[in-house]
Amino acid sequence: MFDWKWDFTFEILPRLGWATLNTLIAAGGGYAIAIVLGLALALAQRSPYRALTLVVREAVEFIRSTPLVLQIFFVFYVGPQFGIRLSPWTSGMIAIGLHYSAYLSEVYRGGIESVPKGQWEACRSLSMSTSDTYFRIIIPQALPPALAGMGNYLVGIFKDTPMLSVIGVAELMHAANAIGSEHYRFLEPYTLVGIIFLAISLPSAGLIRTFEAWVRKRLGMS
Amino acid sequence: MEDYSNYPLQLDATDRPMVRFQNVTKRYGALTVLDNLNLDVAEGEMISIIGPSGSGKTTVLRMLMLERIQGGVIYVDGTPLTHEAKGGKLVEASERYLRKAREPIGMCFQHFNLFPHFTALQNCMEGPVQVLGLSKKEARERSEELLEMVGMIDKKDQHPSRLSGGQQQRVAIARALAMRPKVMLLDEVTSALDPEVIGEVTEVIKKLVKEHNLTIMMVTHQMGFAADISDRVCFFYGGRIEEQGPPKELFGNPQKERTQQFLSAVKSAD
Ligand SMILES: Nc1ncnc2c1ncn2[C@@H]1O[C@H](COP(=O)(O)OP(=O)(O)O)[C@@H](O)[C@H]1O
Ligand SMILES: [Mg+2]
Numbered sequence: 188m189f190d191w192k193w194d195f196t197f198e199i200l201p202r203l204g205w206a207t208l209n210t211l212i213a214a215g216g217g218y219a220i221a222i223v224l225g226l227a228l229a230l231a232q233r234s235p236y237r238a239l240t241l242v243v244r245e246a247v248e249f250i251r252s253t254p255l256v257l258q259i260f261f262v263f264y265v266g267p268q269f270g271i272r273l274s275p276w277t278s279g280m281i282a283i284g285l286h287y288s289a290y291l292s293e294v295y296r297g298g299i300e301s302v303p304k305g306q307w308e309a310c311r312s313l314s315m316s317t318s319d320t321y322f323r324i325i326i327p328q329a330l331p332p333a334l335a336g337m338g339n340y341l342v343g344i345f346k347d348t349p350m351l352s353v354i355g356v357a358e359l360m361h362a363a364n365a366i367g368s369e370h371y372r373f374l375e376p377y378t379l380v381g382i383i384f385l386a387i388s389l390p391s392a393g394l395i396r397t398f399e400a401w402v403r404k405r406l407g408m409s
Numbered sequence: 410m411e412d413y414s415n416y417p418l419q420l421d422a423t424d425r426p427m428v429r430f431q432n433v434t435k436r437y438g439a440l441t442v443l444d445n446l447n448l449d450v451a452e453g454e455m456i457s458i459i460g461p462s463g464s465g466k467t468t469v470l471r472m473l474m475l476e477r478i479q480g481g482v483i484y485v486d487g488t489p490l491t492h493e494a495k496g497g498k499l500v501e502a503s504e505r506y507l508r509k510a511r512e513p514i515g516m517c518f519q520h521f522n523l524f525p526h527f528t529a530l531q532n533c534m535e536g537p538v539q540v541l542g543l544s545k546k547e548a549r550e551r552s553e554e555l556l557e558m559v560g561m562i563d564k565k566d567q568h569p570s571r572l573s574g575g576q577q578q579r580v581a582i583a584r585a586l587a588m589r590p591k592v593m594l595l596d597e598v599t600s601a602l603d604p605e606v607i608g609e610v611t612e613v614i615k616k617l618v619k620e621h622n623l624t625i626m627m628v629t630h631q632m633g634f635a636a637d638i639s640d641r642v643c644f645f646y647g648g649r650i651e652e653q654g655p656p657k658e659l660f661g662n663p664q665k666e667r668t669q670q671f672l673s674a675v676k677s678a679d
Contacts, residue, residue: 235504305522311475312516313536313588314508323539327526406526407568 196375199366203379206362211387213279213358214345220284221344222337225291230321232296250289256350258282263354279351287344291337298333299325331403338395342388359383411480413492413499420487427452427486427592427624428473434480435468435648442468444648445481450592455618455625457635457656460645461671466628469645470594473626474516477501486513486591512540515590519597521577523569529556529580530565533587541588548587555583559613575606579613586621593617595627599634607631614638632675636660644668 231243250258262285263278273281302325310320349360363376416431426449435443442465450456458466472478473490482499483490492499493506502510523532533552537543543551556562559579569577578598585593595614599607611634617623618638629635635642636656643653644665652659652668663669 303522305518305520306524308475308516308518309522309524311511312514312518312585314512314540315536316508316540319539323535324524407528408525408570 190374192372192375195370195372196379199376200379202366203359203362203376203383206357206359207383209356209362210345210348210358213276213283213348213351213356214341216280217283217287217348218341218344220280221287221291221340224284224288226295226326228288228292229295229299232292233299247289247292250286255283255286255347256353258286259350259354275351275354275356279354279356283344283347283351286347287340290340290343294333294336294340295329297336298329298331301332302328327406328408331399331406331408334395334399334402338391338398341395342391345387346384413482416482416489416492416499418489418494418497418499420484422487425487426450426484427454428626429484430469430472430481431484432481433472433478433483435465435472435476436479442648443472443478446649448643448650450624450626452591452624453622454640455627455638456641456643457639458626458628458643458645459630459632459635459671460643460651464645465648466645467596468648470516470596470626470628473514473592473594474511485510512588513591514594515585515588515592516594517578517581517585517596517598519600521569521574521581521601523577523581523584525569528566528568529561529572529583532569532580533584536584536588552583552587555586556580558586558616559583560609573606574602575609578602578610582610582613582617586617590623592624592626595625595629597628597630600630630675632660632672644671646671 228243228247232240232247234240259279259282262273262282263275266273266278306324306328307320310324315324348356348358351358352361352364355361359380363373363380366376367373420426420429428448428450430446430448433443433446434441446469448469458469460466468476472483473485478491482492488510489499489502490507490510491502493502493510494500523529524535527535530549530552533555534545534548537548537551538545553562553565556565559582561576561579561583564572564576564580569580572580582598598614599610602610611631614625614627615638618625627635627639639656641653642656642659644651644659644663644667646667652663652665659668660672663672
């Protein structure tokens with residue numbers, strides 16, 4: 188039916204394997220940025236400084252309502268006009284990290300808001316500092332309810348990495364394109380890319396749930 | 410703007426209650442909850458605050474611990490709590506100042522508010538280690554002593570979710586005491602408990618009154634308990650102290666009509 192060539196498939200597999208590694212690094216790097224920056228954005232939106240709160244809220248809204256691919260182009264092509272010259276890898280991870288930090292900040296906000304008011308009052312009654320209150324009491328309790336959302340965005344960031352191919356990051360999609368145009372064959376590389384994405388995405392939902400249960404247990408909250 | 414020049418920067422040694430509310434007003438938006446409240450609580454005194462729901466009892470305690478006021482000044486141990494002296498005048502306290510000034514105050518809540526991700530012992534050690542800067546060893550010794558006192562030493566490694574309401578409240582009392590407060594605020598600490606475990610918490614409070622030189626302000630609906638252990642009972646009505654006095658007098662021979670009505674309503678509900 189299809190003109191599927193097994194020998195070609197095996198020939199390109201190692202190259203796609205390396206590209207998978209790059210994809211995972213790009214997703215992981217972007218996610219690491221998003222996790223930290225997202226928390227900073229969430230906390231900034233809760234700060235008592237109204238100007239800061241307002242600016243951050245608008246920025247988050249802006250990032251969420253513009254396409255990721257535009258943001259990637261922006262960082263990579265417009266950055267140099269302001270003297271910020273970054274490699275495709277760095278620009279890509281920054282853009283994707285920034286994009287997802289906006290979404291993660293909302294997840295964190297939801298988690299933080301789910302912590303009962305009495306916990307804040309207990310912290311106050313012990314004269315705890317704001318940072319101890321957040322990092323020792325509130326965030327550990329905000330984490331379990333946020334984990335499902337955080338996991339979804341991890342899968343999301345992974346599936347969005349092909350967009351980095353537009354600025355030449357050698358991830359899976361970029362490799363598949365290159366293989367295709369070198370050999371004038373697209374069926375095998377694209378199919379393999381699809382299978383690889385599926386093989387990584389599918390089990391992650393289950394893994395995230397298991398991880399969530401483990402965290403709850405660790406925190407004595409189950 | 411209120412003129413604070415009439416308020417002393419520091420209370421005189423001869424006239425120094427542990428807690429003083431001076432002309433304190435608290436509003437939520439347009440709603441005035443506390444109306445020009447004046448109340449002194451002496452060192453070592455145990456006062457009970459009673460009154461109908463919504464009369465401002467909880468608010469009185471919250472002013473000392475959790476919220477800002479819109480008028481007047483609160484002093485604790487002679488020093489302003491809600492205000493700080495700047496250039497010889499009282500100005501509204503900064504967050505930093507407030508946090509420090511509130512250190513000698515401890516509070517227990519109706520719903521315990523224990524940290525669910527910490528064990529009973531960790532709950533008690535948190536404040537001493539993070540806020541007072543005690544070593545882990547010192548904090549543990551202090552906490553274990555207090556858990557022993559409230560009869561919870563056997564459960565020290567349990568998380569709150571494994572404890573009954575009465576047990577959680579006893580841990581919460583130990584947690585507050587671990588900060589070595591001078592003033593203890595108790596807001597309906599038995600109201601969320603099953604009737605059969607109320608006794609274990611009231612026993613602990615009795616012990617506190619007897620064995621520690623604490624100043625205690627307790628909001629309660631348990632009139633018998635209040636009569637038993639208070640030096641003074643304040644009856645709140647509409648954000649004001651309608652009547653106050655030693656429990657014998659207030660319960661035995663209330664002067665104001667509203668007090669009489671409230672007490673007979675409570676009695677018939679029991
Ligand atoms: N955060 C708040 N915002 C608005 N109104 C409040 C708030 N907290 C308390 N109140 C109001 O203040 C009044 C006194 O409340 P409270 O001190 O809790 O009464 P009590 O403890 O005597 O039942 C009530 O009318 C209540 O609705
Ligand atoms: Mg109340």
